[in-house]
Amino acid sequence: MVQLTRRGILAATGVAPLAPRFILGGAATATVLLEGPQTSQAQAAGDVVPPLAAGYLSLGPDEAGFVEALVDVMCPADGLTPSGVDCGLAVFIDRQLAGGFGKGERLYMRGPWHQAKPQLGYQLPMTPEQFFKVGIAAADAASRQRSGKGFSELAEAEADQFLHDLAGGKVTDERVPLASWFNELVYPLFIQACFADPIYGGNAGKVFWKMIGYPGLPATHAQDMVDFRGKPYPGAAEPMSIADFS
Amino acid sequence: MVTRLKRRTVVFVGGGLTAALAARQLTSRGVDVLVLERGADHSQAAEARLPTQRDELRWGVHGGLFQDWSVETYSLRHAVDETALPIRRLEAFLPGEGMGGAANHWNGQTWRWAEYDPVLRTRLEDRYGSKAIPAEMTVQDWGVTYAELEPYHDLFEKLFGIAGKAGNLRGKIQPGGNPFEAPRQNEYPQKPLPVTEAGVIFSEAADKLGYRPFPMAAANSPEAYTNPDGMQLGQCQFCGHCERFICEANAKGSPQVLLYPMLLQRPNFELRLRTHVLGVEYDRQARRVTGVRYLDLVTGQEYEQPADIVVLSSFTMSNTKFLLMAGIGAPYDPGTGHGVVGKNFCHQTMFGTNVYFKDRWTNPFLASGASQTVIDEFNGDNFDHSGLGFFGGGYIYANVTNGRPIATHPVPPGTPPWGSKWKQAAADWYAHSFNIYVHGSWYPHRDNYLDLDPTYVDAYGQPLLRLTFDIQDNERRMSEHLAGKVDEIARATGADIAPPTVPRRPPYDSRVYQTTHVTGGTIMGSDPRTSVVSPHLQHWDAENLFVVGASTYPFNAGYNPTGPLGAMALRLGDDLSDYIKQPRQL
Numbered sequence: 024m025v026q027l028t029r030r031g032i033l034a035a036t037g038v039a040p041l042a043p044r045f046i047l048g049g050a051a052t053a054t055v056l057l058e059g060p061q062t063s064q065a066q067a068a069g070d071v072v073p074p075l076a077a078g079y080l081s082l083g084p085d086e087a088g089f090v091e092a093l094v095d096v097m098c099p100a101d102g103l104t105p106s107g108v109d110c111g112l113a114v115f116i117d118r119q120l121a122g123g124f125g126k127g128e129r130l131y132m133r134g135p136w137h138q139a140k141p142q143l144g145y146q147l148p149m150t151p152e153q154f155f156k157v158g159i160a161a162a163d164a165a166s167r168q169r170s171g172k173g174f175s176e177l178a179e180a181e182a183d184q185f186l187h188d189l190a191g192g193k194v195t196d197e198r199v200p201l202a203s204w205f206n207e208l209v210y211p212l213f214i215q216a217c218f219a220d221p222i223y224g225g226n227a228g229k230v231f232w233k234m235i236g237y238p239g240l241p242a243t244h245a246q247d248m249v250d251f252r253g254k255p256y257p258g259a260a261e262p263m264s265i266a267d268f269s
Numbered sequence: 270m271v272t273r274l275k276r277r278t279v280v281f282v283g284g285g286l287t288a289a290l291a292a293r294q295l296t297s298r299g300v301d302v303l304v305l306e307r308g309a310d311h312s313q314a315a316e317a318r319l320p321t322q323r324d325e326l327r328w329g330v331h332g333g334l335f336q337d338w339s340v341e342t343y344s345l346r347h348a349v350d351e352t353a354l355p356i357r358r359l360e361a362f363l364p365g366e367g368m369g370g371a372a373n374h375w376n377g378q379t380w381r382w383a384e385y386d387p388v389l390r391t392r393l394e395d396r397y398g399s400k401a402i403p404a405e406m407t408v409q410d411w412g413v414t415y416a417e418l419e420p421y422h423d424l425f426e427k428l429f430g431i432a433g434k435a436g437n438l439r440g441k442i443q444p445g446g447n448p449f450e451a452p453r454q455n456e457y458p459q460k461p462l463p464v465t466e467a468g469v470i471f472s473e474a475a476d477k478l479g480y481r482p483f484p485m486a487a488a489n490s491p492e493a494y495t496n497p498d499g500m501q502l503g504q505c506q507f508c509g510h511c512e513r514f515i516c517e518a519n520a521k522g523s524p525q526v527l528l529y530p531m532l533l534q535r536p537n538f539e540l541r542l543r544t545h546v547l548g549v550e551y552d553r554q555a556r557r558v559t560g561v562r563y564l565d566l567v568t569g570q571e572y573e574q575p576a577d578i579v580v581l582s583s584f585t586m587s588n589t590k591f592l593l594m595a596g597i598g599a600p601y602d603p604g605t606g607h608g609v610v611g612k613n614f615c616h617q618t619m620f621g622t623n624v625y626f627k628d629r630w631t632n633p634f635l636a637s638g639a640s641q642t643v644i645d646e647f648n649g650d651n652f653d654h655s656g657l658g659f660f661g662g663g664y665i666y667a668n669v670t671n672g673r674p675i676a677t678h679p680v681p682p683g684t685p686p687w688g689s690k691w692k693q694a695a696a697d698w699y700a701h702s703f704n705i706y707v708h709g710s711w712y713p714h715r716d717n718y719l720d721l722d723p724t725y726v727d728a729y730g731q732p733l734l735r736l737t738f739d740i741q742d743n744e745r746r747m748s749e750h751l752a753g754k755v756d757e758i759a760r761a762t763g764a765d766i767a768p769p770t771v772p773r774r775p776p777y778d779s780r781v782y783q784t785t786h787v788t789g790g791t792i793m794g795s796d797p798r799t800s801v802v803s804p805h806l807q808h809w810d811a812e813n814l815f816v817v818g819a820s821t822y823p824f825n826a827g828y829n830p831t832g833p834l835g836a837m838a839l840r841l842g843d844d845l846s847d848y849i850k851q852p853r854q855l
Contacts, residue, residue, distance in 0.1 A: 096687075096688075097688065098687070098692070099688065104692065123331075124331060127339070128339065129331065129338050129339055129358065130358050131338045131342040131357040131358070132339060133725060133726070135724065137354055140776065141780075142347075142776045142778040142779060142780065143779060144357055144358060144359075144360075144779045144780050146357065186687070190686070207780075214675060214678075215326055215675055218675040218678065219330075220323075223326060231674070234696045235674060235695050235700070236696075236699055236700050237672055237674045237699065239323075240319070241319060242510070243506040243508065244508060245504055245505065245506050245507060247635055248463045248507045248635050248640075251632060251635060252464075252465065252469070252632070253466040253469065253629065253631075254630055254632075255630055256630075256632050256634075256635070256700070259700070265320040265323070268319060268320035
C-alpha cells in the first residue's frame with residue numbers, strides 16, 4: 024500500500040487541509056494551517072503521517088479547544104515533531120476519556136469519600152472523564168480570573184507558564200484539586216498520547232517513537248542482543264506498530 | 270440457593286504458581302485435585318498473541334492482566350490512629366488474575382535466598398548479640414532450613430529452565446557467579462542470558478570498586494528448553510515485554526506454559542476457571558475445615574465444595590483475607606503484640622538513580638525481564654551491620670528490563686516536563702541511559718499489619734483487606750546507607766550525568782510501583798503462638814488446612830521471592846501426599 028501524508032490525503036480528497044479544530048467548527052485558538060514549518064519539519068523527520076481521526080467522541084467544542092491548546096503548548100511543532108494536535112494527541116486524550124479508562128474501568132468507585140493524603144491515591148467520586156472535564160472548566164475559569172482570557176486564548180508563553188503554575192499548585196479552585204488534576208490525570212494522558220501505539224490515535228506516524236529511537240514491534244531481538252549491543256540499532260529509524268501487523 | 274457439590278480430596282483456592290507446583294507432586298501420585306481460579310485462561314487471548322501482546326498502554330499502563338480494582342481492592346492507612354481509605358487504583362504491587370496468576374506477568378528474576386535467611390533471627394542474634402534486634406522488629410526463623418529446601422530449589426529450577434551461573438557449588442565458590450549464594454548441589458539448568466550494554470558498563474564499574482558482579486538467574490529461556498516433564502520453553506526474544514505481559518514466545522517460565530497444560534491432561538486434575546471463592550468453611554469444634562463456598566462467575570450461582578483438604582494458594586493478600594473472614598487463628602493485635610493472622614506484612618524497598626552517557630548505546634529495548642547484571646555485597650546480612658542502626662539490605666543491579674516508551678524515556682534532572690527542551694532531552698538520552706537500582710529488603714515492624722476494613726467492601730459485599738503500613742526507620746536507614754553505594758557505582762561508570770540517589774522515605778505510596786513481592790500475614794514458624802502455619806505450611810488451628818505462598822514468609826528479603834515460593838510449593842505437594850496417607854499434625 025502506498026502511504027500518503029495526511030496533507031496528501033486531504034488534498035487528494037479535496038478537503039481543506041485544516042487541523043481537527045476546524046473540522047469541529049472552530050472551537051478553539053488561532054487558525055493554524057497544516058502548512059509551512061510544521062509540514063516541512065514533519066517531512067524533514069522522514070515522517071509519513073497517516074490521516075488523523077476527525078471528530079471527537081467525548082470532548083465538546085470548548086473542551087476540545089482547551090485540549091488542543093494544551094497539547095500544542097506541551098508539544099509545540101519543532102524540528103522533532105509536528106504540533107501536538109497534528110501528532111494526534113488531542114484525539115488520543117478524547118478516545119481515552121470516551122473509552123473504558125474514562126468511564127472508570129478497573130477503578131474502585133464505592134463510597135464513602137474522604138479527602139486523603141496524596142499517597143492514598145485518587146479519592147474523588149468522579150470517573151476520570153468527569154474529573155477531566157470538571158478540571159478543564161475550573162482551570163479555564165482560573166485563567167479568565169487571572170488574565171481575562173480563557174486558556175486557549177493565551178499566547179504560547181503565557182499558556183506554558185499557566186501549565187507550570189497548575190503543576191506547581193499555584194492555580195487553585197475551591198472545589199477542584201487542580202494540581203493533582205494536572206499532575207495525575209492530564210500529564211499521564213499527555214505522555215501516553217505521545218508514546219502509546221498509534222492505534223490509539225496519538226503518536227501519529229510513530230513520530231515519538233522515531234524521535235527517541237524506539238523500534239516498536241515485533242521486537243524479536245535474540246540475535247540483535249549480540250549484534251547491536253552498544254551500537255546504534257538500525258531498526259529504530261523505521262519503527263513498526265500494531266497496525267503494521269494487522 | 271447454594272448447591273452442594275461432590276466431595277474432593279484436595280481443593281486449592283487460587284490457580285497460580287504454587288497451586289500448580291503442589292498439584293504436580295500430588296497428581297503424579299494419583300491424588301484427586303481441584304483448583305478454583307477466579308480468572309480465565311489467557312494463553313490464546315489477545316494478551317498472549319502478536320501484535321496485541323506488544324501493547325504497552327493496554328497491559329503495561331492499564332494493567333489488563335492485574336486484579337480488577339473495581340471488583341476488589343485494599344484500603345490503606347499509615348498508622349492505627351488514621352482512617353484507612355480504599356486504594357482506588359493500586360500501582361504499588363500487582364496481583365494477577367487467571368490461570369497462572371501473577372507468575373504469568375512476572376519478569377522471571379529467580380533467586381534462592383541466602384543460606385541464613387530461614388534462620389535470620391538466630392543469625393542476627395548470634396552475630397550482633399541477643400539484644401541487637403529492636404523489640405519492634407518482629408523478625409523470626411522459618412522453622413525449616415535451606416538444606417531441607419535445596420532439593421526443591423533444584424527441581425524448581427529444572428522445571429522452569431532457569432538460566433544462570435552457579436556461585437557456590439557444594440560449598441566451592443565459582444568464578445562468575447554470586448559468591449554470596451547459598452550452596453547448590455547443581456549448576457543452573459541453562460547458561461546465563463547474554464549481557465546488556467548496561468550490564469557491561471555496570472560490571473566495569475563494579476570491578477573497579479572490588480565488587481563481584483554476576484548475571485541474574487532468569488526464567489527467560491536463552492534457548493529452546495525441554496524440562497524433566499517434557500514441557501517446552503521457546504527462545505527468549507528480548508522483546509522488552511516481560512513484566513506486566515504474557516510471553517507470546519512461551520519463553521518465560523510460567524505456570525500457564527509449563528504446568529497447567531500438563532496437569533490438564535491428568536485425569537485426576539481439574540481446573541475450574543471463573544470461580545470466585547467466597548469463604549472457607551471452618552468447624553471450630555473439630556478444628557477442621559470442611560470445604561469452601563464459591564461463586565461461579567459464568568452463571569452467578571453459588572456452590573459449596575466439600576473437601577478433605579483445603580489449600581489457600583492465592584496471592585499474599587487473599588490468603589490472609591480468607592483466614593480473617595473465616596475466623597481461623599487469632600487476628601494480630603498491634604497494641605498487645607498478640608495474635609498472628611495479618612502479622613508481619615512486608616513489601617520491598619526500591620530506589621536508585623539513572624545514569625546518562627553521551628557516547629554509549631544502551632538500547633533499553635534490547636532486554637528481557639531478567640537480563641540483568643548484579644552485585645550482592647550489600648544484601649541481607651552479607652555485610653557487617655555493627656553500628657549501622659539497621660538490618661537488611663539489597664542487591665544492586667543494572668536494571669534494564671525494557672524500553673517501553675510510555676514508562677521509559679528518562680531525562681536528566683532539571684529538564685522541563687514538556688515542550689521542545691523535554692522532547693530534545695528524551696530524544697538525546699533514551700538509548701543512552703540506564704537505571705542502577707537497589708532491590709531491597711523489608712523487615713517486619715510491630716505496627717505494620719493486615720486486618721479487615723470496617724467500612725469498605727468489595728463487589729461481593731465482603732470487607733476489603735486493610736493495610737496499616739508505613740516505611741519504618743529500619744528501611745529508611747537501610748535505604749540511606751545503600752543509596753551511597755549506588756552513587757559510588759554510578760560515579761565509577763564514568764557517566765556524563767549521575768544524579769544522586771534519593772533514598773526511599775515514608776510515607777508509603779500506593780501510587781508508585783515497587784515490586785509485586787508483598788509478604789506475610791499468614792507467617793510460618795515452629796511456635797503456634799507466633800505463627801499461623803507450621804514449617805510444613807499446615808495451619809495450627811485446622812489440621813487439614815494448608816497455606817502456601819509469600820504470605821507465609823516471616824519477613825521479606827532483598828531477593829525476589831519466587832525461588833523459595835517454588836521450592837516450598839513443591840515440598841508442600843510431597844507433604845500433602847504424606848498427610849493423605851496418614852492425616853496428622855506434620
